[in-house]
Each structure stands twice: as structure tokens, then as C-alpha cells.
Amino acid sequence: MALSDMRALQEEGHGESHDYVHGSPHLKHPELRSWITERILATVRASVPPGTRPRVLEVGAGHGSLTEHLLEAGAQVVVTEMSGPSTDILRARFAATDVVVVHDPDGDVPVEGDFDVVVYLSVLHHIPDYLAAVESVIGRLRPGGAFVSFQDPLWYPRLRRRSRLAARGVYLAWRLGQGEFRRGLGTVARRLRGVYDDTHPSDMIEYHVMRQGVDERALRDLLAPHFTSVEILPYFSTQSRAGQRLGRRAIAPNTFGLVAAGRTDLR
Template sequence: MTITPGKPSIRELQEREHGVGHDYSKGSPHIRHHTIRDRLIGSLHALVQGVIDRNGQCRVLELGAGHGTFTDHLLAAGAQVTLTEMSEPSVRFLRSRFRCNPNVTVLYDKDGTSAHRAGPVDAVVCISVLHHIPDYLRTVEQLIDQVVPGGAFFSAQDPLWYPRRSRLSMSLDRNAYFLWRLGQGQLRRGLATRLRRSRGVYDQANEADMVEYHVVRDGVDEEALRDLLDPSFQEVEVKRYWSTQSGLLQVAGERFFPTTTFGLVAGNRR
């Protein structure tokens, strides 16, 4: 792998990619496709209810909340939510959206360390977040320390670790994404990105390469995450599924294609 010089911070890349007026749902299968979204919502409600049953409350730390798509469902389930977000325009949006809700606190994650300011929590929720973080295992290790006994950890919508995936799985995934890019009228960007990555070259100044950090280090290792969480939680489950941006290919993929993406639920902190 070759990385070109000129390295903006992860925050700067996030703000360029997710600036004012950014549409999070456009390229987000877990928001666009009801089959994935509904499963996530059901899982979040079950998680919050389980924690409330054990602890009498559910203080959630939600990393990388975007525009709060799933925050609404955490609140509806009865949680108090602290949000972190690295994009300043998104922080302004979140603060405006939830300004009258005393059960929401919004933290601007300017340096990538704001999560610790939430203090002890009953649950951590990361939806489409871990693959953006260079050292995600270290981050999760630190987050575990904030979860109180009886609490939970939930992550979803991260790409499975490439080395354990078949050639067919990788090919179908990449081609489905490329076809979706063409449908968005982004032929030039799609071809340029595909050419760079096929040569093993990644541009650290280009958010197309570095915001989706999983392309640099071969996805997210779901088994390493499970092994990391297992000593601290009584139940840990990895759920694998197909996910792509195209609605048509999502329907076909759920029936016929290999899994590409995973979610993880760890419950009942020891």
C-alpha cells in the first residue's frame, strides 16, 4: 500500500465530506433501506429496554451521530443520550434539532477524545462509525471502561474484515458500489478512486479514500472485536449481513449474495 503525502486530520476530512447540507441518507444503506434500518431500530429498542430492566436507567453514549437519525429511536425507547460528532456543521445541526430536549447532550468531537467527557454510561452505540476510526480496537477498549455493570455495547454497519472474505464477496461488494456511484453521476470520481485503490495507492488528502478508513486497513475485524468484548460482557454476538447503497442490489443481495457487513451486540457488562 502506498499513501500519498499531505495528511489532513480525520476531523478535517470528516468536515469536508460531511459539510453544510450533507445528506447522510444518500450513501447510507442502514438509513435508506428499510430492511436494514428496521432491524437496527428493533435492536436499539431491545438494547435500551434490557439495560433499563437491569439498571433502572439507560444513559447512552452515541458516537458519530450524524444528524441524529437513530438518536430519535434511542430517546423513544427511554434513553438519555450523549452524542458525539466530528463534523462541526453536523454538531450545529444536532444542537439546533435537540435544543429543547433535556435528555440530549451534544459534544463536538474536535480532537477525537470527547467520548470520555460523557463519564460512566449504561450503553455505547456506534452506527456506521468504527470503520472511520484508524485505531478502532483501542477506541473500543477505552469505551468499554466507561460502561457500568449491566450495561451494553452496540455497533453496526461496518465492513467485514477483507482477509476472511471470499473473492466473490469482495467483487460483488465493490462492483455494486461502483454501479451505485455511476447512478449518482459520479463517474469521474468513481473511476479515479477505483484506479487508485487497484494500484494500492491511497490519497491522505482525499476524503474519498480516508473518511472511509476501512479501505486502508482491510475492513473491520469483527472477530478481534468479539474477542476484545468477550471478557467484559456476559453475551457477545456478531451478526453478518449483506449491505450496499443500491436499492435494487440490496434486495437481490439479501437473498443471493455473500455477507459484506456486520453488527455486534454485547450485553450485560460484568
């Protein structure tokens, strides 16, 4: 998928009326949301000496759910967003603050200066060449800084088939429960045939299925030479509330977070 295609998708699917919470496990499930938020904030706090205000770059901020927490934690925040309507919402929401909102229609993170932390929350799987994007952005980190990413699907070929099918079944049960039987059935039929329709919103919103998820080990290997530690944090997530409770206890992780800390000065 080209960046122009992704931009069109963002504009179509993430307008002013879009509900990010409805389809986002990391936003709709309080326990999961709390764990992810606290882990990100702990990393932000650890990136600078006590009493220092950290400078944070949040790439793909959506409507600013995480931005609010970063601001409350005392960070100086710069956010980027590809969707024009979402950018307008961010600017209105944070108009009375010093949050800097940057419209990024080309996905090249056009911001200035260095940062203590770079955060991607449910973003990497939307980027066609996510490895190149990460490699580019870590050059904006100060020595000792951190790179954080959460809510991306684990690399499918390394998942056990039984666990992958269970996670997929929970997701499809949720999708059908939204009254989208025909849409869901059509999506399943195309995936069983290995066919993906770039004109169909449900296919392209989850187009990471085409490339087998996100390769967490490739990200680790990319980041390891530039940081003193790189930690992969696998966990289970799904849109269904009942499925989330079941999955945490009985289904292997299908999602991951990644925290790379202690940026070394190798520029």
C-alpha cells in the first residue's frame, strides 16, 4: 500500500465523527488501557532526570487520548496526525495548552528538534514500511531517550495456529455482533481465498493481515544497536469485552508493545 492510499483511508475512515474507542481494545478496556498508559508514562518519566520536563513526540495521535495523559504528566508534547479532520479535533482540544499539533498528510513526521521519547500507539501496523519509519524517527531522540510502541499485531507466522484461530474467532464474533453480518462474512470469505480488496474499507483498515502482522523481532533487531535495552511485551487484546476477559486467561498473546530505552549517542 502506498502512503497516498493510506492517507485517503485515514481521511475517509477517521473523520470528525469517528469513534476511536469503539474498535480499539487499548482504549475501551479500562484494565488494558491503564496498563499501557502507565507503562508509557513510566518510560517517559525515566527518560529525563527528576524535575526535568520531558519532550515527547507522539506519532499518529488520533483524537488525543494518550496526549491528554502525557500533558497531565508534565510533558511537553508534539503530536502528528495524518487525517485532516482528526488534526482539527486535536487543535481544538488542546488549543489552551502548549501541545504542538502537526498535520502530517505524507507520513514523514515533519517536526523540528530532538525528543526524549517517541511514542507510537496503535500506529505502526498502519504504516506501509514501518521499519523504515522507525529507523528514521529514532534519529530524533536525544541520548538516553526512549522509543515506545504499543497495540500492534504480533507476527503471524510465529503464532501457534490454534491461538491465532481462537483470537480471530473472538474478533469475528464481536464483528458479527455489531450487526455487520454481510460485511463480516464477505471479509472472511476473501481472506479464506487469500484475496484482499483495496477498495473495501474493512480489508484496508486491517491490511496488516496481508503482510502477516508486524514483525516484532525485526523491530527489536533494528533498535538494539541504538539502545541499551529493548523489551518486547506480548499481550492479548480484542474488541469484545467478554472476549478480552476470556483471552487474557485462555488465549496466547496476539498483540505486543515494545520499549527501547537508553538511546546511545551513535549519530
